Amino acid sequence: MSCSTLRKDFPLINRIQGAYLDNAATAHKPQAMLEAMAAFYEHDYATVNRGLYAAGEQATAACEQTRARVAQLINATPHEVIFTSGTTQSINLVASSWALQHCRAGDQIVLTEAEHHANLLPWQEVAAKTGAQLVFIPLDRSSLQLVDATPYITPRTKLVAVTLSSNVLGDVWPAGYLHACIDKAHAVGAVVLLDAAQAIAHQPVDVQALNADFLAFSAHKLFGPTGLGVLFAKQSLQETMQPYQRGGSMVYEAHFDHAVWQKGPAKFEAGTPPIAAIIGFGATLAYLQKTISWPAVQEHETALCRQLLAGLQKLPRVTIVGNPAVIAAHGHLVSFVVAGIHAHDIASALGSQGIAVRAGHLCAQPLVDALGFNSLVRVSVALYSNEQDIALFLQTLEQTIGLFTNILEQP
Amino acid sequence: MSASLYQENLIEHFKYPQNKKILEHPDFVVHEHNPSCGDRVSMQGCLTNGVLTEVGFQGSGCVISQAAASMLTEHCLGKDIAAILALSADDMTALVGIPLGPTRLKCAILCLHALQQGLRDYLKQ
Numbered sequence: 257m258s259c260s261t262l263r264k265d266f267p268l269i270n271r272i273q274g275a276y277l278d279n280a281a282t283a284h285k286p287q288a289m290l291e292a293m294a295a296f297y298e299h300d301y302a303t304v305n306r307g308l309y310a311a312g313e314q315a316t317a318a319c320e321q322t323r324a325r326v327a328q329l330i331n332a333t334p335h336e337v338i339f340t341s342g343t344t345q346s347i348n349l350v351a352s353s354w355a356l357q358h359c360r361a362g363d364q365i366v367l368t369e370a371e372h373h374a375n376l377l378p379w380q381e382v383a384a385k386t387g388a389q390l391v392f393i394p395l396d397r398s399s400l401q402l403v404d405a406t407p408y409i410t411p412r413t414k415l416v417a418v419t420l421s422s423n424v425l426g427d428v429w430p431a432g433y434l435h436a437c438i439d440k441a442h443a444v445g446a447v448v449l450l451d452a453a454q455a456i457a458h459q460p461v462d463v464q465a466l467n468a469d470f471l472a473f474s475a476h477k478l479f480g481p482t483g484l485g486v487l488f489a490k491q492s493l494q495e496t497m498q499p500y501q502r503g504g505s506m507v508y509e510a511h512f513d514h515a516v517w518q519k520g521p522a523k524f525e526a527g528t529p530p531i532a533a534i535i536g537f538g539a540t541l542a543y544l545q546k547t548i549s550w551p552a553v554q555e556h557e558t559a560l561c562r563q564l565l566a567g568l569q570k571l572p573r574v575t576i577v578g579n580p581a582v583i584a585a586h587g588h589l590v591s592f593v594v595a596g597i598h599a600h601d602i603a604s605a606l607g608s609q610g611i612a613v614r615a616g617h618l619c620a621q622p623l624v625d626a627l628g629f630n631s632l633v634r635v636s637v638a639l640y641s642n643e644q645d646i647a648l649f650l651q652t653l654e655q656t657i658g659l660f661t662n663i664l665e666q667p
Numbered sequence: 668m669s670a671s672l673y674q675e676n677l678i679e680h681f682k683y684p685q686n687k688k689i690l691e692h693p694d695f696v697v698h699e700h701n702p703s704c705g706d707r708v709s710m711q712g713c714l715t716n717g718v719l720t721e722v723g724f725q726g727s728g729c730v731i732s733q734a735a736a737s738m739l740t741e742h743c744l745g746k747d748i749a750a751i752l753a754l755s756a757d758d759m760t761a762l763v764g765i766p767l768g769p770t771r772l773k774c775a776i777l778c779l780h781a782l783q784q785g786l787r788d789y790l791k792q
Contacts, residue, residue: 598704598730599704599729600706600728601730604771616703616704616705617705629705631704663678663682
């Protein structure tokens with residue numbers, strides 16, 4: 257496979273005038289997904305898990321096929337795959353259905369300084385409700401890589417909830433540190449949740465190799481539909497968890513005064529699921545399985561990151577916020593600031609030229625604050641990005657910085 | 668590009684802000700910030716018989732947030748409380764003079780929120 261040939265499979269990416277470089281926020285969709293969702297609504301529409309009619313049976317089977325494809329993607333078994341609305345809900349589900357039952361005053365929940373709000377705020381809530389304490393694995397301020405996590409994990413640690421890849425800095429785990437962190441967590445009897453929201457579209461994610469207990473990601477960052485996410489939860493843990501929501505589909509038997517839940521994953525999937533999204537995501541996964549290889553994706557994306565770094569390093573006023581060596585070796589995004597020019601002004605100017613990048617605190621405000629910034633610009637690539645996208649971005653950024661410099665420095 | 672993105676007037680207000688000062692005896696002081704981008708604006712004012720007779724702002728952030736604050740102070744000086752409280756996001760867009768999407772609109776109305784909050788605080792006293 258070559259990444260240059262699969263760009264044609266993403267119709268909107270081909271039509272965009274400019275460059276789409278906000279892939280860490282959301283990724284574009286392959287034709288296969290669009291066709292599957294349209295075909296479902298046009299020809300095969302029905303609900304799941306109920307209808308004793310052909311379309312209902314087909315829809316149910318199609319959704320379960322997606323569950324099996326997800327399981328294959330992350331090397332899990334299908335009954336360990338819970339459909340949610342996204343990474344945020346996946347993590348909130350663990351906070352509500354597992355952590356609130358298992359955390360007590362004095363327990364510790366270990367996070368990193370590099371977490372997205374979605375893997376921070378739910379744990380603040382758990383801490384407030386249970387009296388558990390949050391502990392943060394720090395980033396070394398010069399390398400912007402995490403320090404050795406093992407001293408932060410103690411017999412009081414109940415949960416280690418960490419990102420596989422930061423949405424601000426990219427990879428933050430020095431080689432071997434993540435595995436050491438997970439091993440230590442298990443050695444003290446803690447449970448490990450991995451936030452794979454960023455990692456899932458850029459590297460193989462294998463829950464068995466990682467030895468994860470929980471793992472969360474969103475479909476829309478992996479070229480699937482919005483409104484759908486995945487929570488991988490080990491079966492043994494599912495049995496100790498309360499339902500997240502109560503209602504249709506998740507009940508085994510209901511009486512006027514009590515009810516008995518289904519076993520997982522149904523126990524955690526109350527209500528009618530986003531059927532079209534699940535079917536669409538199945539088509540995306542089938543497309544990816546047929547088309548890509550992760551080593552080729554990584555080679556392609558890191559080459560684009562090297563082009564980005566080389567270009568940014570030549571521009572006046574620009575400071576890269578990240579570790580260039582790590583980004584060059586296995587990155588998919590580059591964050592930066594431009595001295596004297598606010599990130600919103602840069603992103604707006606680029607946006608007016610059709611170049612989509614992200615600006616702000618990137619939903620990681622404590623991290624951005626801790627690094628001494630209030631706003632960053634982030635450029636993020638995907639497997640369909642190409643050298644022309646990066647070249648156009650760099651050229652437009654250079655012009656933008658020049659224009660602002662003229663405006664601001666003219667009397 | 669600069670012409671289409673930011674009008675000269677806006678740039679002028681960013682570079683040479685009006686009423687960017689600290690008042691000695693303000694009747695109100697309100698700080699506002701935009702959590703998504705770190706723009707900060709604080710507004711101070713003095714009122715005489717319900718009219719804004721002195722106004723000052725401080726702040727840091729993008730061109731639009733800071734230029735809008737400058738433009739707003741100029742616009743509101745000498746106006747009465749009711750007229751300032753009646754200002755809407757649309758009025759702010761008109762004042763800034765360029766079309767703003769929902770994200771940049773937040774930059775432009777940060778100062779308006781601060782000023783109007785200050786007046787409401789004043790009325791409560």
